[in-house]
Amino acid sequence: MKRFLGILLSAMMLLSLMAGCAAPAPVAAAEPAPAAEPAAAAEPAPAAEPAASTERVVIKFAAQGDSTPATQAVVDAYNASQEAYTVEWVDMTNDSGAMREQILTSMQSGSSDYDVLSMDVVWAGEFAAAGYIEPIDQLMKADGLKVSQFNAGSMTAGNYNAKQYTLPFFPDLGLLYFRKDVVSAEDAAKLVSGDYTYADLTAMAETYKGQGDTTDGIVFQGKLGECLVCNLTEYTNGWTDVEGGLTAMKAMVDSGAAPADILNYAEGETANSFVKGASVFARNWPYQWGVIASEGTIKQDQVDVAPLPGGSTVGGWLLGINKNSVNKEGAWDFMKFVATAEGQKIMSVQGGYLPGFNETLKDADVIASNAMLSMPGFQNALATTISRPVSAQYSKAADAIMNAGHAYLSGGSELAAAVSEIEAALQN
Numbered sequence: 001m002k003r004f005l006g007i008l009l010s011a012m013m014l015l016s017l018m019a020g021c022a023a024p025a026p027v028a029a030a031e032p033a034p035a036a037e038p039a040a041a042a043e044p045a046p047a048a049e050p051a052a053s054t055e056r057v058v059i060k061f062a063a064q065g066d067s068t069p070a071t072q073a074v075v076d077a078y079n080a081s082q083e084a085y086t087v088e089w090v091d092m093t094n095d096s097g098a099m100r101e102q103i104l105t106s107m108q109s110g111s112s113d114y115d116v117l118s119m120d121v122v123w124a125g126e127f128a129a130a131g132y133i134e135p136i137d138q139l140m141k142a143d144g145l146k147v148s149q150f151n152a153g154s155m156t157a158g159n160y161n162a163k164q165y166t167l168p169f170f171p172d173l174g175l176l177y178f179r180k181d182v183v184s185a186e187d188a189a190k191l192v193s194g195d196y197t198y199a200d201l202t203a204m205a206e207t208y209k210g211q212g213d214t215t216d217g218i219v220f221q222g223k224l225g226e227c228l229v230c231n232l233t234e235y236t237n238g239w240t241d242v243e244g245g246l247t248a249m250k251a252m253v254d255s256g257a258a259p260a261d262i263l264n265y266a267e268g269e270t271a272n273s274f275v276k277g278a279s280v281f282a283r284n285w286p287y288q289w290g291v292i293a294s295e296g297t298i299k300q301d302q303v304d305v306a307p308l309p310g311g312s313t314v315g316g317w318l319l320g321i322n323k324n325s326v327n328k329e330g331a332w333d334f335m336k337f338v339a340t341a342e343g344q345k346i347m348s349v350q351g352g353y354l355p356g357f358n359e360t361l362k363d364a365d366v367i368a369s370n371a372m373l374s375m376p377g378f379q380n381a382l383a384t385t386i387s388r389p390v391s392a393q394y395s396k397a398a399d400a401i402m403n404a405g406h407a408y409l410s411g412g413s414e415l416a417a418a419v420s421e422i423e424a425a426l427q428n
């Protein structure tokens with residue numbers, strides 16, 4: 001069924017490009033055919049077809065909302081780099097769980113609506129196992145790409161049954177952002193080293209709240225959703241101390257250092273508070289560094305980052321090709337662009353994202369424009385990463401964990417009940 005037609009687009013900067021026959025109009029047919037192209041005549045050309053050489057195949061890219069300019073910039077750069085495809089970004093929700101449901105519904109119906117998918121590291125494996133995405137080993141091989149060129153953890157997350165299904169869009173890790181123009185040098189050094197506890201952090205958030213024109217001490221993700229699972233992973237020290245972690249997080253929620261509605265805060269509310277200068281501390285992902293640059297009332301030189309006391313949760317997003325896409329060659333071409341040198345540089349320089357293509361970490365422009373990558377607190381966070389629970393039925397376990405955690409944090413259940421529900425979910 002799959003036919004691949006190589007067309008040489010000599011006027012363009014691309015050296016070679018795999019173009020899809022699934023495109024509606026046969027490229028050669030509508031063109032004034034050069035004498036040496038007899039094959040074109042054999043195809044019954046639809047009479048009213050416009051000049052096909054100028055027609056681009058549309059590639060739909062389903063990706064989460066981005067509060068930095070990076071995703072749009074990488075799409076624009078790809079569209080400007082070649083003439084065969086136009087990528088359209090289908091801007092999805094920012095909530096990982098809700099996005100999973102949305103894409104899952106589309107996949108289960110066998111839809112070809114999306115060509116390239118952005119997937120959270122915690123559900124990409126499930127998509128691969130269900131056969132919703134295309135293995136990419138052969139495509140990588142044909143283009144000389146090796147697994148070792150990419151972020152190792154991200155590649156593992158998209159590997160199922162010894163087959164690779166994804167390339168990294170961007171790896172993530174939890175960070176504590178803090179206002180270095182507010183916090184004392186002594187406290188700053190303690191935070192950057194990672195040698196502090198959640199009790200220390202709660203005390204600092206209470207002390208500094210209100211200073212430097214802030215209204216809140218600390219913001220983080222207490223909202224019912226995947227973001228809460230990430231925060232609980234950190235408070236429980238990678239699920240090694242569920243009771244201690246829940247107790248520490250409840251103390252933080254009740255301290256008065258966090259906003260009263262912190263249990264409704266996801267990443268967006270967190271970033272909004274911190275970049276507007278309303279809070280002294282914020283737990284968020286690397287992209288918040290980019291949001292300070294693009295939307296901040298405060299400036300990057302007022303900010304430092306530190307590891308979280310119990311370790312920094314690993315997250316991130318991966319790119320894969322919808323098994324039912326009718327534009328797989330274009331999907332791969334775009335995905336490869338985003339995940340390798342050019343695309344990853346745009347993501348890091350314009351969005352503050354951590355590059356998933358190892359070579360990009362050494363790029364002089366990336367190092368110069370993304371100061372966070374060289375900060376000691378960032379390096380210490382990278383050295384102390386922890387994972388969410390590993391489970392064959394991850395989303396079921398995550399649902400149970402977030403529900404039990406949120407009920408306890410909001411005063412709707414007792415500690416012992418929350419601990420036993422979470423422990424049970426971790427066993428599955």
Ligand code: GLC
Pocket residue numbers: 096120121122171172226227228230267285314315316317
């Ligand atoms: C970030 C992480 C992702 C995580 C999500 C939770 O997007 O990259 O892995 O699941 O936050 O909100």
